Amino acid sequence: xxxxxxxxxxxxxxxxxxxxxxxxxxxxxxxxxxxxxxxxxxxxxxxxxxxxxxxxxxxxxxxxxxxxxxxxxxxxxxxxxxxxxxxxxxxxxxxxxxxxxxxxxxxxxxxx
Amino acid sequence: xxxxxxxxxxxxxxxxxxxxxxxxxxxxxxxxxxxxxxxxxxxxxxxxxxxxxxxxxxxxxxxxxxxxxxxxxxxxxxxxxxxxxxxxxxxxxxxxxxxxxxxxxxxxxxxxxxxxxxxxxxxxxxxxxxxxxxxxxxxx
Numbered sequence: 001x002x003x004x005x006x007x008x009x010x011x012x013x014x015x016x017x018x019x020x021x022x023x024x025x026x027x028x029x030x031x032x033x034x035x036x037x038x039x040x041x042x043x044x045x046x047x048x049x050x051x052x053x054x055x056x057x058x059x060x061x062x063x064x065x066x067x068x069x070x071x072x073x074x075x076x077x078x079x080x081x082x083x084x085x086x087x088x089x090x091x092x093x094x095x096x097x098x099x100x101x102x103x104x105x106x107x108x109x110x111x112x
Numbered sequence: 113x114x115x116x117x118x119x120x121x122x123x124x125x126x127x128x129x130x131x132x133x134x135x136x137x138x139x140x141x142x143x144x145x146x147x148x149x150x151x152x153x154x155x156x157x158x159x160x161x162x163x164x165x166x167x168x169x170x171x172x173x174x175x176x177x178x179x180x181x182x183x184x185x186x187x188x189x190x191x192x193x194x195x196x197x198x199x200x201x202x203x204x205x206x207x208x209x210x211x212x213x214x215x216x217x218x219x220x221x222x223x224x225x226x227x228x229x230x231x232x233x234x235x236x237x238x239x240x241x242x243x244x245x246x247x248x249x250x251x252x
Contacts, residue, residue, distance in 0.1 A: 001177070003177075065174070067172070069175055070168065073117075076115075097122045097123070099119075100119050100120075101118040104116070111116075
């Protein structure tokens with residue numbers, strides 16, 4: 001079923017997470033969301049996964065396969081807690097040839 | 113509230129084509145299609161992106177196995193890669209092989225193969241002819 005992905009010693013990727021935020025432009029700052037604040041939110045969440053053996057070092061991936069689909073969902077849930085309604089779309093690139101998307105249906109205006 | 117789960121796989125192929133409508137005069141073909149009407153055709157490195165939608169299986173953690181999607185795409189592209197589409201691919205005997213039409217034909221061929229997997233639906237086909245031109249195709 002899992003082919004080369006089931007190698008007992010695991011395998012790695014250089015993942016990229018892209019988040020889209022949406023909202024009103026704050027008249028004082030001219031920003032939807034301060035990039036430094038966004039970095040401050042995403043940094044610690046990514047640190048939980050970065051350079052980790054996901055299926056051995058994170059309880060979430062002991063119970064859920066560490067597929068791109070499930071990593072995207074994991075990241076969405078963590079980032080949503082911090083960003084709330086501003087978060088409208090999450091994309092996780094696994095390789096230059098494949099990526100996963102996760103978002104709430106009906107709440108993302110750029111469908112397809 | 114539902115969540116949308118999408119998976120996109122990319123694959124490159126190379127093909128040549130010629131834009132020519134046999135119902136038109138040579139002058140009209142050249143007027144409409146310009147240098148794309150050259151008698152010997154010309155080639156591109158196409159980039160195909162196939163997006164599928166589905167639920168994530170609790171056992172596998174997947175919408176579809178990427179290896180399965182890859183093999184579906186590779187099988188379909190056998191008739192496109194390193195082919196002259198007008199001459200070598202039966203779908204373009206009577207259809208101008210524009211990016212729009214290639215995307216439409218690819219949608220049909222990929223959807224037919226994906227039908228064997230009821231959990232996973234074709235969502236969008238995006239076909240890049242060059243890095244600065246692409247066509248999106250989906251059925252509403």
